[in-house]
Amino acid sequence: MARKVDEKSDRQFVHRVLIVLGLTALFLIAWQLRTLLLMFFGAVVVATVFRALGDRLEKLIGCKPGIAVALSITIILGVAIGLVALFGSHVAAQVQTLREAIPAAWRAFEARMGDLGLGEQIKTLAQSIRAPGGSSFSAFGKTILSIGSGIADVLVVIVAGIFLATQPRFYLTGAVKLIPPTKRALALESIMESEQAMRLWLRGQLIAMIVVGLLTGLGLWALAMPSALTLGLLAGILEFIPFAGPILSAVPAILLALAVSPEIALWVLLLYFAVQQFEGYVLTPLVQQYAVDLPGVVLLFSLIAFGALFGTLGVILAAPLTVVCYVLVKRLYVIETLHTPTSIPGKGKD
Known part of the structure; x- marks a missing residue:
């Protein structure tokens, strides 16, 4: 009986050690990829801007959400490109x-x-x-x-923001399923x-x-x-x-x-x-x-x-x-x- 208790205690100890090692490895990987994670958050911020204007357009002109987001992306990028062209x-x-x-x-x-x-x-x-x-x-x-430099990183963030803005429910559902x-x-x-x-x-x-x-x-x-x-x-x-x-x-x-x-x-x-x-x-x-x-x-x-x-x-x-x-x-x-x-x-x- 005592031997079974010891084996169970050993298994629990090994299980906890593996959990700690896994969390430590996950933290180290996240730390190494911290710039990439921040770029992803920047894409979330860009997507939030697109979605916010899209929701306003949806209420104003009564169009479908997908069309409103597409119009939002077009307007924001068009204004940015126009300002660059002018000034x-x-x-x-x-x-x-x-x-x-x-x-x-x-x-x-x-x-x-x-x-x-x-x-x-x-x-x-x-x-x-x-x-x-x-x-x-x-x-x-x-x-x-x-x-104002790092043009490649900015383009990646904008493109990723467009993907997030056009399919927010798809990515949100996937993230919630991890919980x-x-x-x-x-x-x-x-x-x-x-x-x-x-x-x-x-x-x-x-x-x-x-x-x-x-x-x-x-x-x-x-x-x-x-x-x-x-x-x-x-x-x-x-x-x-x-x-x-x-x-x-x-x-x-x-x-x-x-x-x-x-x-x-x-x-x-x-x-x-x-x-x-x-x-x-x-x-x-x-x-x-x-x-x-x-x-x-x-x-x-x-x-x-x-x-x-x-x-x-x-x-x-x-x-x-x-x-x-x-x-x-x-x-x-x-x-x-x-x-x-x-x-x-x-x-x-x-």
């Missing part, structure tokens, strides 16, 4: 001018700081952020401009709530990006700044990244302004500050009336965490990742595990 060459020329002007602007800034007796401190700061094989600000400029039957209803409800929250967040963020880009571009144009269109476009795009985006967009503009005069640089700094104050205290409260409001501390530390774990791509996708994680934690842990009632971000809004 692409002009933006490309301004980008090249910007890349050539930033190193000269940095040298002018170092010279001005040297006149004020701060030359050594500035050189120390530059050396602390210097990248191997290049000057500090040429590397910084490449980092900013690399956000134990008793938990499938809860998993499906959590996924739908996450999608709704991300839709609302994306809608609010799109409004903020457009307004910030327009205000910044027009303000720089009024100040007679070079590459005003490109800098305004950069400000709008980087608004997608919370906290860090506005700072990254302001740096090249201020450097270019310093190459002209300290007075212009001060006006440019005030412009970016005013735009961000307007976005923070006027635009965001208005948008959040029908969008998703994330706690600032959660968003800030999520940005740092995803950036440390996944690099630049993690920073870019930090906000939508935080929205999804925030909803899942509330639904699956706070409500289902702790049995504590709490509101789900975006639930009941449209």
Whole structure:
């Protein structure tokens, strides 16, 4: 009898060891494929945009869901291609001018700081952020401009987003089948709530990006700044990244302004500050009336965490990742595990 008990105990021990080894192997594989997984999440974000506009078109013109999604994809891609055709060459020329002007602007800034007796401190700061094989600000400029590079990855994400948007139920059903039957209803409800929250967040963020880009571009144009269109476009795009985006967009503009005069640089700094104050205290409260409001501390530390774990791509996708994680934690842990009632971000809004 004791021998049978020992054999059963050994089998249980081996079974648990195999489970731990399997989970460890799965984690290591996921870690090695983390970039691919983030690209997949980016495709989910793209599909969410297509589906959101498709649902609006379905309600407005009363067409079938498949036709509405096809129209949505056509409209969004058509607008993007049209903007590239209209302004692409002009933006490309301004980008090249910007890349050539930033190193000269940095040298002018170092010279001005040297006149004020701060030359050594500035050189120390530059050396602390210097990248191997290049000057500090040429590397910084490449980092900013690399956000618009990686064309192959962007195309893969867009194509995958189109597939997800055209057949969402097929992929959703397949994903839910991987979950134990008793938990499938809860998993499906959590996924739908996450999608709704991300839709609302994306809608609010799109409004903020457009307004910030327009205000910044027009303000720089009024100040007679070079590459005003490109800098305004950069400000709008980087608004997608919370906290860090506005700072990254302001740096090249201020450097270019310093190459002209300290007075212009001060006006440019005030412009970016005013735009961000307007976005923070006027635009965001208005948008959040029908969008998703994330706690600032959660968003800030999520940005740092995803950036440390996944690099630049993690920073870019930090906000939508935080929205999804925030909803899942509330639904699956706070409500289902702790049995504590709490509101789900975006639930009941449209």
